[in-house]
Amino acid sequence: MKLITPSLVVILASFSTSTVATSFENAQSIQLSTNTASASSQKRIDTVAENSLILQGDIDQLKEEIKNLQVYQNHLTALIESQSQEALNLQSQIEEINNTRQGVVPLMYQMISGLKDFVESDLPIKHATRLERISKLERMMVRADVSDAEKYRRILEAYQIELDYGIKLGTYQGKISVDGNLRQVQVLHLGRVSLVARSLDGTKSWVWDQLQNQWLQLDSSIKPNLDKAFNVATKQAAPSLLTLPLSQTLESK
Structure with a gap:
């Protein structure tokens, strides 16, 4: 019995040392795995955080774009309202122009007729030329290629010529x-x-x-x-006092 006891102690000691070594290696392996897992988790956390920041930036950009689109939409809405109002104003002006034209055309015929009556009863200053001018105005009135504005301008021009005859x-x-x-x-x-x-x-x-x-x-x-x-x-002499016989005289009553 005394011979067996030391061997058992040695065996137990060896077993204990082996067990401790194995436990330490296991602990190191677990620690390494834990560190690896922690590093992997941290990496995933960093990736998620980075993606979150990117998404947040995209969200902020989208919010800014939505804000700008809202401003642009308001601008377009106001512009459309303004264009609609302008269209109404233009339509009103067109109606006024049509009404004015309906009044101006008869007026132009009256002006030509009055001018013709005046020339026929006036002194025969360039009589044929003046009547031909009036004939041109009458022919012009039925021409579709001449605008009403141009017709009115030419009639006024004829009146101005008649006015000049009276002062020159x-x-x-x-x-x-x-x-x-x-x-x-x-x-x-x-x-x-x-x-x-x-x-x-x-x-x-x-x-x-x-x-x-x-x-x-x-x-x-x-x-x-x-x-x-x-x-x-004829500008062959300087302007001076002239003595001429009168063509217009008053009838005695």
């Missing part, structure tokens, strides 16, 4: 009827106050009498005054 001193060559005969003469008009004519050789002269509606021969004594007036009208 002018001269031109033309034909007048004297005693049933046509004569080629030089004609001078001072507004609508005086309308005179003289033969091309300057030996004879006439004055238009509006009351009698005919040309009357003038006395030769007025020749110097007529020559002076013609020289002023």
